[in-house]
Amino acid sequence: MNKHLLSAGDLTAGDITRVLDTAAHLAKVTDRAIKKVPTLRGRTVCNLFFEDSTRTRISFELAAKRLSADVINFSAKGSSVSKGESLKDTAITLEAMGVDAIVMRHGASGAPWRLAEWVEAVVVNAGDGTHEHPTQALLDLYTMRQRFPSFDGLKVAIVGDVLHSRVARSNVLALTTMGAEVTLVAPPTLLPARVETWGAAVSYDLDAVLPKQDVVMMLRVQLERQRAGFFPSLREYARLYGLDGRRLDAMADHAIVMHPGPMNRGVEIAAEVADSLERSVIADQVANGISVRMALLYLLLGGPEVTA
Amino acid sequence: MTKLLLQGGRLVDPATRHDGTADVLVDDGRVAGVGSGLDAAGAEVVDCDGLVVCPGLVDLHVHLREPGREDAETIETGSRAAALGGYTAVCPMPNTDPVADNAGVVEMVAARGREVGLADLFPVGAVTLGQRGAELAELGAMARSAARVDCFSDDGLPIREARLLRLALEYTRAFDAVVADHAQDASLTDGAQMHEGEVSAMLGLAGWPAAAEEMVVARDLLLAELTGGRLHLCHVSTGGAVELVRAAKARGVRVTAEAAPHHFTLTDEAARSYDPVFKVNPPLREKADVEAVRLGLADGTIDAIATDHAPHAREDKEVEWGSAPPGMLGLETALAVTLTELVGDLGPGAHEPRSPVVGAPAREGSPADERVPKAVHSPPGYLDLASAIERLTSGPARCRRVPGHGGPVTPGAPANLAVFDPAATWTVDRAKLASRARNTPYHGRELRGRVIHTLLRGAFTVRDGQASR
Numbered sequence: 001m002n003k004h005l006l007s008a009g010d011l012t013a014g015d016i017t018r019v020l021d022t023a024a025h026l027a028k029v030t031d032r033a034i035k036k037v038p039t040l041r042g043r044t045v046c047n048l049f050f051e052d053s054t055r056t057r058i059s060f061e062l063a064a065k066r067l068s069a070d071v072i073n074f075s076a077k078g079s080s081v082s083k084g085e086s087l088k089d090t091a092i093t094l095e096a097m098g099v100d101a102i103v104m105r106h107g108a109s110g111a112p113w114r115l116a117e118w119v120e121a122v123v124v125n126a127g128d129g130t131h132e133h134p135t136q137a138l139l140d141l142y143t144m145r146q147r148f149p150s151f152d153g154l155k156v157a158i159v160g161d162v163l164h165s166r167v168a169r170s171n172v173l174a175l176t177t178m179g180a181e182v183t184l185v186a187p188p189t190l191l192p193a194r195v196e197t198w199g200a201a202v203s204y205d206l207d208a209v210l211p212k213q214d215v216v217m218m219l220r221v222q223l224e225r226q227r228a229g230f231f232p233s234l235r236e237y238a239r240l241y242g243l244d245g246r247r248l249d250a251m252a253d254h255a256i257v258m259h260p261g262p263m264n265r266g267v268e269i270a271a272e273v274a275d276s277l278e279r280s281v282i283a284d285q286v287a288n289g290i291s292v293r294m295a296l297l298y299l300l301l302g303g304p305e306v307t308a
Numbered sequence: 309m310t311k312l313l314l315q316g317g318r319l320v321d322p323a324t325r326h327d328g329t330a331d332v333l334v335d336d337g338r339v340a341g342v343g344s345g346l347d348a349a350g351a352e353v354v355d356c357d358g359l360v361v362c363p364g365l366v367d368l369h370v371h372l373r374e375p376g377r378e379d380a381e382t383i384e385t386g387s388r389a390a391a392l393g394g395y396t397a398v399c400p401m402p403n404t405d406p407v408a409d410n411a412g413v414v415e416m417v418a419a420r421g422r423e424v425g426l427a428d429l430f431p432v433g434a435v436t437l438g439q440r441g442a443e444l445a446e447l448g449a450m451a452r453s454a455a456r457v458d459c460f461s462d463d464g465l466p467i468r469e470a471r472l473l474r475l476a477l478e479y480t481r482a483f484d485a486v487v488a489d490h491a492q493d494a495s496l497t498d499g500a501q502m503h504e505g506e507v508s509a510m511l512g513l514a515g516w517p518a519a520a521e522e523m524v525v526a527r528d529l530l531l532a533e534l535t536g537g538r539l540h541l542c543h544v545s546t547g548g549a550v551e552l553v554r555a556a557k558a559r560g561v562r563v564t565a566e567a568a569p570h571h572f573t574l575t576d577e578a579a580r581s582y583d584p585v586f587k588v589n590p591p592l593r594e595k596a597d598v599e600a601v602r603l604g605l606a607d608g609t610i611d612a613i614a615t616d617h618a619p620h621a622r623e624d625k626e627v628e629w630g631s632a633p634p635g636m637l638g639l640e641t642a643l644a645v646t647l648t649e650l651v652g653d654l655g656p657g658a659h660e661p662r663s664p665v666v667g668a669p670a671r672e673g674s675p676a677d678e679r680v681p682k683a684v685h686s687p688p689g690y691l692d693l694a695s696a697i698e699r700l701t702s703g704p705a706r707c708r709r710v711p712g713h714g715g716p717v718t719p720g721a722p723a724n725l726a727v728f729d730p731a732a733t734w735t736v737d738r739a740k741l742a743s744r745a746r747n748t749p750y751h752g753r754e755l756r757g758r759v760i761h762t763l764l765r766g767a768f769t770v771r772d773g774q775a776s777r
Contacts, residue, residue, distance in 0.1 A: 086626070087627060087628060088627070108630040109629065109630065110630075111582075113581070114583075114627070129630065130513075131511060131513075192510075193509045198510075
């Protein structure tokens with residue numbers, strides 16, 4: 001593995017397998033009464049969040065704490081950043097304080113790449129702009145692997161605002177590395193330029209795609225996209241690209257439904273689908289996020305090799 | 309004033325189509341003689357053996373940041389960078405603070421340039437008040453000012469309203485001025501960060517599609533045709549735009565065009581580093597566009613190489629890509645980048661007709677020519693040396709009035725000259741640039757072609773590679 005985790009595209013199939021295997025091992029810690037191991041004692045992890053994302057921050061915080069690392073949470077709001085401090089100065093400050101890893105969420109695509117140039121600490125991309133969210137992809141793959149024996153030929157549809165989705169980019173990269181067959185489903189206005197070069201199939205027709213999938217991953221659609229004219233109305237979006245009960249019935253019996261959260265119930269996903277006990281693995285995704293992030297911090301901060 | 313004899317150099321003067329060994333005698337700030345066996349009594353001899361002597365370079369498009377952002381560049385530091393790049397004339401764009409939209413600011417810029425004395429400044433005036441795109445600035449007042457402005461642009465911003473551009477193209481006919489447009493459709497580039505394509509999609513950066521440039525180029529060309537006004541297109545960057553200009557020229561539209569070195573050398577792949585030193589507007593495009601711009605320069609569709617020299621303070625570029633302003637340095641590297649990337653064999657152009665030297669017989673094929681050092685490597689030759697120099701001197705001088713610059717190098721003309729070693733290689737080091745800013749995209753690159761001397765009206769602004777002040 002590289003020193004930092006910036007892009008899911010930097011991970012080889014071997015890297016991904018190692019992360020998932022390590023996560024599976026560490027998940028056992030979560031099942032204990034005392035959910036803590038001493039592995040990263042004395043190491044400091046900083047959660048540097050320039051965008052609000054309570055769930056991702058808490059997930060990283062729990063992951064670090066369960067490995068006994070010291071955790072500092074640095075949120076941009078009300079901090080020196082809101083007083084005009086640059087990312088570079090924030091980086092230099094954290095570096096001077098001796099943090100070992102910086103987990104960063106930032107609204108600008110590529111911000112973690114800049115950060116990695118300015119610090120010695122390990123940088124983990126916890127979501128950058130409309131670019132990537134590699135730990136989300138890893139926890140998604142972990143969740144798929146709990147249900148399916150292999151990624152080879154696994155059929156995964158990613159549905160929604162692919163253009164602005166960091167979850168989609170990271171998942172396409174990780175899934176294609178692992179040999180899955182990805183289909184992107186979206187209105188043409190929400191697909192990136194030259195998406196045909198991504199190694200994924202593309203469709204505008206959710207109904208045609210659904211019956212063939214093992215996994216259906218719904219992306220959050222943001223209200224401002226409608227205001228920016230990417231589609232005419234939320235109602236029309238839901239009708240064409242929302243996953244409702246009728247569409248759930250069209251899916252294969254073994255197929256699962258995923259969503260990175262937070263959900264817009266009634267828009268991209270109907271409440272009955274999100275809450276479906278047989279099909280929805282959305283709560284599993286959240287739980288798995290902690291194990292996968294534990295595994296990443298463990299591997300990146302140089303913990304000893306875990307044997308399953 | 310000192311009398312100088314530039315001796316034994318290869319004089320390349322596109323205006324007279326001269327390319328061959330010739331001495332140049334400079335007296336009292338002017339060219340006193342060209343050829344061999346000149347009466348150089350009392351002249352200081354400057355050995356130019358193995359060097360190229362040509363008109364001082366002319367840059368149609370620079371940002372010197374003064375007034376307003378003297379922390380990024382000043383007229384003094386920018387002029388020094390120009391001189392070190394072989395330039396004797398540069399055209400500062402009006403997007404300063406305050407905007408150069410009135411006679412007072414353009415006169416101040418030109419006067420400050422004279423005071424510094426390292427290059428002649430020919431300011432570009434704003435087309436609209438405050439570059440706000442709403443109402444015409446006092447173009448006539450700027451044209452009649454001491455700065456004699458004959459080129460107007462809202463560069464950095466496109467002229468959105470077709471009607472306003474039409475009026476500007478019509479109105480400027482009264483003083484035979486040119487309107488230089490930055491072609492960019494704003495509605496297609498709202499929030500755009502880089503060229504729209506495979507790379508922008510992967511990087512999650514909002515795209516600036518080629519069509520946003522090409523549709524405005526098409527509009528501008530139609531309006532130039534409608535009005536009979538003189539249109540100049542700034543920094544043409546796409547294959548489609550080159551093709552539109554080519555077709556317009558073929559049907560006689562009064563249009564000239566420039567291209568920036570970064571647009572014929574770098575592609576959007578550079579953005580993968582997320583280093584905003586590669587962020588520029590219009591953005592770095594794709595390989596096919598780079599090729600098209602090169603071919604446009606080769607066949608003369610693009611008249612001029614212009615740097616769009618855009619210094620930015622270090623703290624403004626040491627940020628996330630999306631927060632950084634667009635722009636790159638260019639003055640100190642343009643000649644070398646052109647020679648390295650576009651000129652193959654350094655020998656005299658096979659297809660360029662060469663006329664006898666003024667006042668001396670031509671020395672084609674003379675032993676002196678054979679002494680011209682060979683290229684360190686032979687990239688594909690898009691331009692021969694003489695044509696490359698044309699795009700940097702008389703080409704830009706055709707696009708607007710820069711009196712005394714761009715050649716010809718003939719007796720009586722002001723001695724605005726550049727002398728460079730076409731084969732010397734050097735490595736760009738941003739720390740050593742004369743520009744106050746550091747945002748060169750060529751840091752660490754080895755380039756071929758080094759400016760040795762620059763003369764402004766017969767006085768060295770650069771001597772032996774060092775600025776005179």
